[in-house]
Amino acid sequence: MKTLYMAGLALLGLATTAAAESAISVADARAFETAPTAMAGGGFLAITNTGTSDDTLVAVLADFPRVELHTTEFENDVARMIHLDAIPIPAGETVALEPGGMHVMFMGLQGNPLTEGETINATLVFEQAGDVPVTFEIVKRDMAGHGHSHNH
Amino acid sequence: MKAVIIGSSIMAVAVGLGVYTWQTTNAAADPCGNTTVAGAAIGGPFELVSETGETVTDRNVITKPTLVYFGYTFCPDVCPIDTMRNAIAADILAEQGVDIGTVFISVDPERDTPEVVGHFTDNFHDEMIGLTGSPEQVRAASQAYKTYYRAVEGDPEFYLVDHSTQTYLMFPETGFATFFRRDTPAEQVAEITACFAGRAA
Numbered sequence: 001m002k003t004l005y006m007a008g009l010a011l012l013g014l015a016t017t018a019a020a021e022s023a024i025s026v027a028d029a030r031a032f033e034t035a036p037t038a039m040a041g042g043g044f045l046a047i048t049n050t051g052t053s054d055d056t057l058v059a060v061l062a063d064f065p066r067v068e069l070h071t072t073e074f075e076n077d078v079a080r081m082i083h084l085d086a087i088p089i090p091a092g093e094t095v096a097l098e099p100g101g102m103h104v105m106f107m108g109l110q111g112n113p114l115t116e117g118e119t120i121n122a123t124l125v126f127e128q129a130g131d132v133p134v135t136f137e138i139v140k141r142d143m144a145g146h147g148h149s150h151n152h
Numbered sequence: 153m154k155a156v157i158i159g160s161s162i163m164a165v166a167v168g169l170g171v172y173t174w175q176t177t178n179a180a181a182d183p184c185g186n187t188t189v190a191g192a193a194i195g196g197p198f199e200l201v202s203e204t205g206e207t208v209t210d211r212n213v214i215t216k217p218t219l220v221y222f223g224y225t226f227c228p229d230v231c232p233i234d235t236m237r238n239a240i241a242a243d244i245l246a247e248q249g250v251d252i253g254t255v256f257i258s259v260d261p262e263r264d265t266p267e268v269v270g271h272f273t274d275n276f277h278d279e280m281i282g283l284t285g286s287p288e289q290v291r292a293a294s295q296a297y298k299t300y301y302r303a304v305e306g307d308p309e310f311y312l313v314d315h316s317t318q319t320y321l322m323f324p325e326t327g328f329a330t331f332f333r334r335d336t337p338a339e340q341v342a343e344i345t346a347c348f349a350g351r352a353a
Binding site for chain 2: 032035036037041066074080083103106108142
């Protein structure tokens with residue numbers, strides 16, 4: 001009886017996890033390489049909520065002294081980087097963290113710069129979907145990352 | 153709008169707005185598609201510290217038409233984008249035989265050592281000059297260029313810095329020529345810079 005009960009719980013747990021995880025998908029996760037003595041680097045990705053209920057990205061976990069969600073606001077040519085506590089991911093929508101806007105900030109790189117060709121393993125933590133693993137590919141910075149290029 | 157008052161965000165904004173309005177309303181009248189700002193003393197003497205730790209002045213640094221940007225290396229997104237744009241503009245001009253310089257001046261002297269700004273600028277362009285200095289030197293240079301910056305208080309290690317994002321086109325003898333907002337594409341920066349450089353030659 002006890003065994004059955006445990007198995008039932010485990011099944012329930014699995015089912016819940018599976019259903020929740022299927023609601024969030026990520027794409028194009030990348031970070032730009034940094035200088036050898038860089039102290040911070042930015043991560044970018046697109047998050048799609050394929051589910052029917054709204055979700056919220058509340059944290060990103062990775063092996064750095066500090067990882068935060070940021071956005072930049074501009075007011076008359078002054079840039080202010082703002083720390084975000086959460087990023088809403090509405091049902092059925094894709095939210096892109098792109099250069100010039102929102103980004104994941106990996107802080108405290110001291111001595112361990114982001115190197116082209118390497119990857120950053122991280123976990124996105126969602127209010128509903130829970131933990132979603134993601135791998136950021138570290139790429140060279142080029143004008144494709146220039147959000148204000150006239151090609152856009 | 154006298155662009156001589158500095159020191160607060162409101163003033164920085166007012167200066168920026170004044171310059172921008174003037175530029176917009178007079179752009180059509182200038183063959184370079186842009187123009188100098190009458191009476192606005194942007195630029196001038198500064199004393200900062202080079203990537204190799206030497207004290208340098210504006211005379212050592214601005215020896216040819218030069219794009220000057222103020223930022224900080226901890227900034228993972230805006231500063232690299234703007235710095236990359238300036239580096240690409242320099243490359244476009246080099247292909248056309250126009251030799252210009254690019255300068256990145258840190259507004260985060262606490263964290264940006266000469267070595268750090270050196271590595272940061274090398275990442276974008278071999279010849280980009282990275283400058284930092286004492287808090288007083290950086291403050292003085294920023295004030296000379298009418299830029300705004302303010303470290304956000306609260307975190308001793310991972311603090312952020314609000315800062316102006318315009319890039320200045322400076323000449324060795326005549327000083328300030330024009331400025332570029334961050335949404336100006338590299339091609340346009342190159343085109344306008346070439347026009348001013350041709351006029352100065």
